Amino acid sequence: MSALVQIRNLVKTYGEGEAETRVLKGLDMTLEESDLAALLGPSGSGKSTLLTILGTLMQPTSGEHVMLGQDLTQAGDGELTEFRNRHIGFVFQFHHLLPDFTALENVVFPTAISDGRETAQARKRGAQLLERVGLGHRIDFRATQLSGGQKQRVAIARALMNQPELVLADEPTGNLDRESAEQVMALIREINEDENTTFLISTHDEKIAAACRRQIKVVDGKTASA
Numbered sequence: 001m002s003a004l005v006q007i008r009n010l011v012k013t014y015g016e017g018e019a020e021t022r023v024l025k026g027l028d029m030t031l032e033e034s035d036l037a038a039l040l041g042p043s044g045s046g047k048s049t050l051l052t053i054l055g056t057l058m059q060p061t062s063g064e065h066v067m068l069g070q071d072l073t074q075a076g077d078g079e080l081t082e083f084r085n086r087h088i089g090f091v092f093q094f095h096h097l098l099p100d101f102t103a104l105e106n107v108v109f110p111t112a113i114s115d116g117r118e119t120a121q122a123r124k125r126g127a128q129l130l131e132r133v134g135l136g137h138r139i140d141f142r143a144t145q146l147s148g149g150q151k152q153r154v155a156i157a158r159a160l161m162n163q164p165e166l167v168l169a170d171e172p173t174g175n176l177d178r179e180s181a182e183q184v185m186a187l188i189r190e191i192n193e194d195e196n197t198t199f200l201i202s203t204h205d206e207k208i209a210a211a212c213r214r215q216i217k218v219v220d221g222k223t224a225s226a
């Protein structure tokens with residue numbers, strides 16, 4: 001394994017003057033290729049802040065953020081957007097599917113938007129991914145016709161559409177019942193093993209964290225061994 005992401009001495013401060021809040025206080029973290037890591041920590045410890053920076057959706061106040069050998073703290077907005085589209089997938093607690101669109105359309109649309117086209121090839125990959133997440137028989141169902149666990153599996157397929165090296169998941173099972181949560185986690189493990197995709201999963205669920213290969217804990221703005 002070699003390092004996919006390296007974070008060094010990361011600081012993130014929100015607000016200014018008296019309202020200033022320092023959330024990340026010199027955090028270090030490495031994600032390896034094919035990693036499967038849980039991100040733990042009390043509410044408000046900065047997990048979402050860290051995921052947002054790792055996802056290149058926000059710059060840190062200071063520190064080092066290198067992914068695939070590229071220093072992302074030095075990149076401009078356009079460069080970051082392109083980097084994000086190519087290399088990073090996102091799964092959120094709430095699936096954010098478009099309700100009146102089919103499972104396949106939901107998987108393919110983000111690529112169509114970023115590429116400006118919806119090719120037959122994209123539809124083929126979308127259908128294969130839905131097959132992969134166990135929804136081959138539901139590709140033409142609208143999002144409203146799917147269960148919570150099925151919607152989250154569509155969201156995972158969507159995150160994988162551009163073959164990202166890294167998938168960031170913020171409480172991906174937080175809105176699911178136990179059985180659906182375990183199925184979604186089993187699927188993440190399979191994809192991690194079969195395709196070497198690195199996953200970082202923020203969670204408050206101990207069982208989900210235990211199903212990851214390692215645990216990273218955020219305590220007082222820094223990482224600690226869980």
Ligand SMILES: Nc1ncnc2c1ncn2[C@@H]1O[C@H](COP(=O)(O)OP(=O)(O)OP(=O)(O)O)[C@@H](O)[C@H]1O
Nearest residue numbers: 014015021023041042043044045046047048049050
């Ligand atoms: N845009 C913002 N402006 C000011 N403060 C913010 C902003 N976003 C987050 N914070 C503060 O930063 C701290 C960390 O928030 P963050 O959402 O990263 O924590 P978290 O560990 O993900 O929490 P949870 O587990 O509850 O989702 C909190 O005290 C929060 O109030």
